[in-house]
Amino acid sequence: MDAAVRRDTAVRHRGGPDRAADTVAHQVRIDAADVLTIGWLEAPPAGARLVLRHTGSGGASGAPSRTEHTVPLNGRPSCSVALGALGLARGTWTVLLDTLGLAPSGTAGSGADDPARPLLTDDPGFSLDGLRAYADVRRERAIRVVRAPGGQVALDVREVAPHAEVTAVRPAGGEIQISGRLAYTGPRPGRARLAAVARKGGGATARDLRIDGTEFEACLPIDALAAGPPALWDLWLEAAGVRARLATLLDDAPGKRNKLSFPRQIASGAGGTMSVRPYYTVEDALSVACHLVDERDAA
Numbered sequence: 001m002d003a004a005v006r007r008d009t010a011v012r013h014r015g016g017p018d019r020a021a022d023t024v025a026h027q028v029r030i031d032a033a034d035v036l037t038i039g040w041l042e043a044p045p046a047g048a049r050l051v052l053r054h055t056g057s058g059g060a061s062g063a064p065s066r067t068e069h070t071v072p073l074n075g076r077p078s079c080s081v082a083l084g085a086l087g088l089a090r091g092t093w094t095v096l097l098d099t100l101g102l103a104p105s106g107t108a109g110s111g112a113d114d115p116a117r118p119l120l121t122d123d124p125g126f127s128l129d130g131l132r133a134y135a136d137v138r139r140e141r142a143i144r145v146v147r148a149p150g151g152q153v154a155l156d157v158r159e160v161a162p163h164a165e166v167t168a169v170r171p172a173g174g175e176i177q178i179s180g181r182l183a184y185t186g187p188r189p190g191r192a193r194l195a196a197v198a199r200k201g202g203g204a205t206a207r208d209l210r211i212d213g214t215e216f217e218a219c220l221p222i223d224a225l226a227a228g229p230p231a232l233w234d235l236w237l238e239a240a241g242v243r244a245r246l247a248t249l250l251d252d253a254p255g256k257r258n259k260l261s262f263p264r265q266i267a268s269g270a271g272g273t274m275s276v277r278p279y280y281t282v283e284d285a286l287s288v289a290c291h292l293v294d295e296r297d298a299a
Contacts, residue, residue: 023048023097025121028145028153029130030083032137036145036155038119039078044099048073050081051096051116052155054089070098083143083155092146093155095119120151131250135165136214138186160184164216164237164244166286169278171262175219176278176288178235182214183250185242192239194218194246196288198231211239225290226267226274233288247285256280266293 027039038050050071069086073079100115125145134142142160147153161184168179182188188211195206205225209218216237225233235246248256257280264277275293280286 023099023120024151025119025153026123027078028095028119028121028123028125028147030134030143030145030155031130032134034082034084034143036081036083036143037078038081038095041077043075043077044073044097046075048097048099050079050119051098052081052086052088053094053096053116054091055094056089056091088143088155088157090141090157090159093157095153095155118152121147121153122151123147125153126252128251131252132165132181135183135250136181136186137184139184142184162242162244163249164246165250166246166248169262169286171222171265171276171278174223174265174267175221176265176276178218178220178246178286180216180246182211182216182237182239182242182244185214185244187211187213188240188242190240192216192237194220195236195238196220196225196233197236198228198233199287201229201231203228203231206238209237220288222265222267222274222276223269225276225288226269228269228290229271230274230291233290235286235288245285247283248280249284254284256284257282 023040023044025038025040027037030036050073052069052071054067056067067089071079071081095118096116097119098116125147140159142158144156144158145153146156163183164180165183166178166180168177170177178194192209192211193206194209195204197204207218207220207224209216218237220235225231237244237246253259260280262278264275267274267276269290272292273294275291276288278286278288
């Protein structure tokens with residue numbers, strides 16, 4: 001997108017030509033080191049500053065409390081903020097731009113007199129590759145850029161737990177091949193395995209797998225699942241003290257159970273002919289369903 005198109009888009013986002021187009025950011029991203037970078041095609045007006053504002057319930061009275069961090073822009077067309085050093089509380093932080101000056105107290109005002117207005121952007125705030133690179137780093141708290149339909153920018157701060165991010169599932173040839181990468185654990189060298197655990201009955205089976213950095217490749221023979229009674233099998237990756245559920249959570253596309261279906265495979269088990277099919281749960285975790293099928297249906 002060239003500068004003229006960005007400027008036209010910025011004017012529409014701001015609600016009309018009376019709003020300065022150069023205050024709409026063309027870049028709002030957080031890197032793997034939790035550094036927030038914001039860039040404009042032209043520097044915001046002199047004296048402008050960035051405001052990060054968190055609003056939550058306050059005290060026994062229930063009155064709202066507000067926490068803010070401010071960053072002077074010093075007439076530059078971009079700024080970088082080390083969010084890790086700010087100790088941001090969990091929840092939503094609204095990102096605002098104050099281009100009208102400071103309140104007498106040195107903090108943003110409130111209500112109609114508040115000079116800080118929501119920061120707008122035409123940047124979606126993330127890429128899938130960026131989200132995966134972010135999850136490659138061991139961490140217990142994640143910070144993500146959220147862009148509202150109207151272009152308003154916010155930061156979502158939440159606790160995270162390790163999981164094994166699934167990027168590909170290939171059920172064929174009597175196997176279920178799975179590719180992915182560890183999320184929020186960092187590299188886990190040494191031995192690792194894929195464990196399938198029956199949701200009821202306590203059955204379990206496991207296969208060794210290979211991890212390269214955080215990326216993994218696993219192969220699960222369907223005969224190992226069909227050998228027991230019908231069951232739903234939950235999949236786990238176990239490596240160097242981490243037990244991580246297989247799931248696909250980083251693609252910003254929840255609700256896979258109703259959107260994505262894998263082909264079934266047929267296997268002979270001790271109890272009869274089994275249908276073996278991977279599927280996503282309501283939590284977007286990857287599991288495998290094994291059901292008895294009629295011989296005529298299996299043909």
